[in-house]
Amino acid sequence: MDAIVVENLTKHFRKAYDKTLKGFILSIVKGEKRYQEFTALNDVSFTVKQGESYAIIGKNGAGKSTLFKVLSGIISPDAGRVRMNGKVAPLIELGAGLARDLTGAENIRLNCAIFGLDKKRIEEVYPQIVAFSELEEFIDTPVKFYSSGMKARLGFSIAVHIDADIILIDEVLAVGDKDFKKKCYAKMREIQDSGKTLVVVSHSLKPLKKICNRALILERGRVMDVGDIHEMIDKYQSEKKKKQGA
Numbered sequence: 001m002d003a004i005v006v007e008n009l010t011k012h013f014r015k016a017y018d019k020t021l022k023g024f025i026l027s028i029v030k031g032e033k034r035y036q037e038f039t040a041l042n043d044v045s046f047t048v049k050q051g052e053s054y055a056i057i058g059k060n061g062a063g064k065s066t067l068f069k070v071l072s073g074i075i076s077p078d079a080g081r082v083r084m085n086g087k088v089a090p091l092i093e094l095g096a097g098l099a100r101d102l103t104g105a106e107n108i109r110l111n112c113a114i115f116g117l118d119k120k121r122i123e124e125v126y127p128q129i130v131a132f133s134e135l136e137e138f139i140d141t142p143v144k145f146y147s148s149g150m151k152a153r154l155g156f157s158i159a160v161h162i163d164a165d166i167i168l169i170d171e172v173l174a175v176g177d178k179d180f181k182k183k184c185y186a187k188m189r190e191i192q193d194s195g196k197t198l199v200v201v202s203h204s205l206k207p208l209k210k211i212c213n214r215a216l217i218l219e220r221g222r223v224m225d226v227g228d229i230h231e232m233i234d235k236y237q238s239e240k241k242k243k244q245g246a
């Protein structure tokens with residue numbers, strides 16, 4: 001069964017030429033165009049099968065985060081469509097989904113409720129989330145006092161415990177410490193073994209080889225290739241070397 005079907009996704013952004021008030025006024029006076037249309041995703045299509053661990057790789061600005069935001073429904077595409085078959089846990093930006101003024105404990109309960117867990121299930125997973133995050137000491141501290149690493153711990157722990165069918169993880173592990181990252185990668189493999197679907201964006205290609213079985217290379221908003229993770233990483237790295245040599 002297909003977990004994710006993406007068909008002909010296109011997303012444009014408007015980029016201001018000059019973001020200052022002076023620039024804005026001058027452009028009006030001169031009657032010049034104030035924006036440049038920029039295509040972040042260009043006719044992107046792919047399918048992720050249920051139980052697959054799928055990597056999205058690409059250079060800075062290739063459109064990976066934009067794609068994740070469309071997959072999780074945070075932004076809508078200008079064209080194309082996305083079908084997600086199952087409950088989705090998006091972990092796409094550090095601290096996103098966490099209420100700053102609430103404590104870690106309150107955020108866990110709030111997020112679990114938002115993701116549809118009933119009271120009994122929340123009480124079951126709560127100690128697991130706290131234990132996995134290793135934030136016992138700070139669980140009653142408001143999240144606004146958390147470091148970025150602590151937010152990543154809490155966000156990751158919630159996302160992997162809310163009984164989602166599809167988990168989207170965007171580069172959030174870049175900030176964690178080494179041991180915690182190791183634990184997260186092990187958890188991702190466990191998720192994969194349990195038949196859930198995982199989509200991961202990361203600039204760290206080595207761990208992707210261990211977690212994912214397929215990959216998509218995005219280049220300037222377009223799908224450059226899709227295939228076996230090892231083949232795609234080799235291809236991506238050799239293209240990168242070629243361009244650096246050119």
Ligand SMILES: Nc1ncnc2c1ncn2[C@@H]1O[C@H](COP(=O)(O)OP(=O)(O)OP(=O)(O)O)[C@@H](O)[C@H]1O
Nearest residue numbers: 013014015040058059060061062063064065066067
């Ligand atoms: N809200 C926005 N408004 C205007 N341009 C945007 C917006 N969001 C993203 N972009 C542009 O779209 C392009 C793709 O950005 P995106 O963040 O998706 O890339 P990425 O592959 O995730 O990059 P990175 O690896 O650096 O995180 C970039 O050129 C970015 O500047």
